[in-house]
Amino acid sequence: EVQLVESGGGVVQPGxxxxxxxxxxxxxxxxxxxxxxxxxxxxGLEWVSLISGDGGSTYYADSVKGRFTxxxxxxxxxxxxxxxxxxxxxxALYYCAKDATIFGVVIIDYWGQxxxxxxxx
Amino acid sequence: DIVMTQSPDSLAVSLGxxxxxxxxxxxxxxxxxxxxxxxxxxxxKPGQPPKLLIYWASTRESGVPDRFSGSGSGTDFTLTISxxxxxxxxxxxxxxxxxxPPMCSFGQGTKLEIK
Numbered sequence: 001e002v003q004l005v006e007s008g009g010g011v012v013q014p015g016x017x018x019x020x021x022x023x024x025x026x027x028x029x030x031x032x033x034x035x036x037x038x039x040x041x042x043x044g045l046e047w048v049s050l051i052s053g054d055g056g057s058t059y060y061a062d063s064v065k066g067r068f069t070x071x072x073x074x075x076x077x078x079x080x081x082x083x084x085x086x087x088x089x090x091x092a093l094y095y096c097a098k099d100a101t102i103f104g105v106v107i108i109d110y111w112g113q114x115x116x117x118x119x120x121x
Numbered sequence: 122d123i124v125m126t127q128s129p130d131s132l133a134v135s136l137g138x139x140x141x142x143x144x145x146x147x148x149x150x151x152x153x154x155x156x157x158x159x160x161x162x163x164x165x166k167p168g169q170p171p172k173l174l175i176y177w178a179s180t181r182e183s184g185v186p187d188r189f190s191g192s193g194s195g196t197d198f199t200l201t202i203s204x205x206x207x208x209x210x211x212x213x214x215x216x217x218x219x220x221x222p223p224m225c226s227f228g229q230g231t232k233l234e235i236k
Contacts, residue, residue, distance in 0.1 A: 045165075047226065062122075095171075100176070105218050107161055107176045111172075
């Protein structure tokens with residue numbers, strides 16, 4: 001059974017940093033691209049970032065480019081999101097998500113339960 | 122950037138009746154070299170993460186009931202629930218994955234309720 005468990009969310013002041021983690025199990029982790037997708041309270045879904053199965057390729061939404069960094073440790077079956085220079089508009093539930101492929105298309109077949117990030121003074 | 126627009130924003134349908142949700146992309150998501158539409162549908166029930174229903178516009182994900190179907194091509198797509206069940210109450214999102222480099226964008230969501 002595929003499981004994705006996020007951690008690391010919390011309350012942070014504007015301009016601060018936070019690192020999210022996602023522990024994956026139930027599948028061969030390095031065979032699949034992984035994503036972070038966020039959802040502001042009461043709002044829709046916003047794709048944030050993608051990393052290929054081998055970690056060699058990463059992509060970001062324009063809204064987070066230059067501030068967020070996605071990474072993975074295939075030896076630990078773990079996905080990360082380093083978030084710097086946080087803004088109030090980054091407040092959201094952050095989902096760790098598994099792609100159906102190793103790289104190339106964004107079809108998300110499994111999602112975690114999410115970790116809440118609140119940016120507020 | 123490809124903008125996805127869903128209609129309606131909300132929908133109330135009687136149990137057992139058909140529900141239809143539309144999705145329009147600002148540019149074609151049909152890739153001519155493989156004749157595939159890079160379009161997926163997700164269902165999000167209250168308090169839960171999204172769930173993949175349909176990909177390649179019309180391919181049902183394993184385990185998804187056959188009352189869910191996807192259709193359309195190019196810029197106009199439809200998700201149809203043939204006979205609404207109580208457990209289908211949810212917000213439904215369309216998503217394009219045509220963009221290069223690999224990324225995606227979602228529609229704003231359609232809230233489906235029981236009439």
